[in-house]
Amino acid sequence: MTVEIPVAPAAPARFRDPRITAKGERRAAVALSALRTLWFNTGTLCNLTCANCYIESSPRNDALVYLSATEVASYLDEVRRDALPVEEIGFTGGEPFMNPDFLPMLSNTMGRGFRTLVLTNAMRPMMRHAAALAALNAAHPGLLTIRVSLDHHTPVLHDLERGAGTFEKTMQGLKWLAGTGFQVNVAGRAAFGHEPEAAMREGYARLFAGRGIPVDADDPVTLMLFPELDTAAEVPEITEACWGILGKSPDSVMCASSRMVVRRRGAEAPAVLACTLLAYDTQFELGATLAEANRPVSLNHPHCACFCVLGGAACSR
Numbered sequence: 525m526t527v528e529i530p531v532a533p534a535a536p537a538r539f540r541d542p543r544i545t546a547k548g549e550r551r552a553a554v555a556l557s558a559l560r561t562l563w564f565n566t567g568t569l570c571n572l573t574c575a576n577c578y579i580e581s582s583p584r585n586d587a588l589v590y591l592s593a594t595e596v597a598s599y600l601d602e603v604r605r606d607a608l609p610v611e612e613i614g615f616t617g618g619e620p621f622m623n624p625d626f627l628p629m630l631s632n633t634m635g636r637g638f639r640t641l642v643l644t645n646a647m648r649p650m651m652r653h654a655a656a657l658a659a660l661n662a663a664h665p666g667l668l669t670i671r672v673s674l675d676h677h678t679p680v681l682h683d684l685e686r687g688a689g690t691f692e693k694t695m696q697g698l699k700w701l702a703g704t705g706f707q708v709n710v711a712g713r714a715a716f717g718h719e720p721e722a723a724m725r726e727g728y729a730r731l732f733a734g735r736g737i738p739v740d741a742d743d744p745v746t747l748m749l750f751p752e753l754d755t756a757a758e759v760p761e762i763t764e765a766c767w768g769i770l771g772k773s774p775d776s777v778m779c780a781s782s783r784m785v786v787r788r789r790g791a792e793a794p795a796v797l798a799c800t801l802l803a804y805d806t807q808f809e810l811g812a813t814l815a816e817a818n819r820p821v822s823l824n825h826p827h828c829a830c831f832c833v834l835g836g837a838a839c840s841r
């Protein structure tokens with residue numbers, strides 16, 4: 525079953541010109557300095573329908589259809605052919621383990637020696653593949669990291685976002701991953717529960733200690749706390765002058781070192797997007813190949829300002 529393609533709330537009119545801001549200043553653009561991380565969106569279908577899913581995934585949303593293992597392999601071939609400096613392959617969704625080709629994709633990326641990161645809710649779709657996944661991890665030691673989404677350290681708030689009973693199911697998956705020797709990270713939501721970050725990290729630390737999960741809650745990589753994406757927030761436009769004013773380098777934002785491959789429902793072939801954050805805005809579709817996608821990205825979306833350049837606090841609810 526299909527649903528209408530989700531459309532992120534239209535960016536305010538002042539964001540529409542890719543070159544010039546509403547005040548007539550030159551809008552910031554980011555060149556691809558080096559492709560270090562190549563993301564694949566395996567498809568938007570998910571076993572959950574989380575209230576604030578940034579990509580509006582659900583069991584019915586196939587706006588981004590399943591990529592095939594052959595399509596993924598063709599991009600990995602391009603990386604090899606052009607000796608691109610890719611260090612890591614990331615897989616996101618939807619829920620990647622729902623894609624019937626997902627295990628062959630993982631096998632291919634790790635077989636080629638790439639560090640591989642998988643974003644998952646660690647629930648039933650993953651556990652159905654437990655034996656094969658454990659074998660893959662054992663065959664490629666040190667290459668695979670599984671990042672599990674756990675929105676809050678309490679069941680009440682996590683389940684409020686993700687559905688009744690989801691906290692415990694995810695904790696069971698997390699426990700299995702940790703106990704089976706996987707490298708595991710956790711992704712939470714910084715603004716959830718309106719707690720200061722230190723209190724959030726303390727809450728996760730207590731949870732992990734109590735459940736025997738070896739994740740360091742003080743480490744911003746092993747426990748990532750993501751800001752909310754709120755397109756309704758009033759955010760400024762980013763001009764070329766902002767880099768100097770903010771003391772920030774264009775190389776520090778995701779689109780300077782990453783791209784994401786998706787396949788839209790009805791499209792004849794996959795497309796390469798500027799980043800993982802703007803899957804539905806076709807202005808950020810850069811071409812069919814990694815070579816075509818090696819061009820500057822104009823920062824004409826509120827997410828560019830609030831999530832990447834100004835930091836998450838700028839658009840947190």
Ligand code: SF4
Nearest residue numbers: 570572574577581618
């Ligand atoms: S589990 Fe992740 S992809 Fe699925 S609906 Fe929730 S936030 Fe979205």
Ligand code: SF4
Nearest residue numbers: 778779799827828832
């Ligand atoms: S949201 Fe904008 S600035 Fe951030 S990575 Fe994507 S295109 Fe670049």
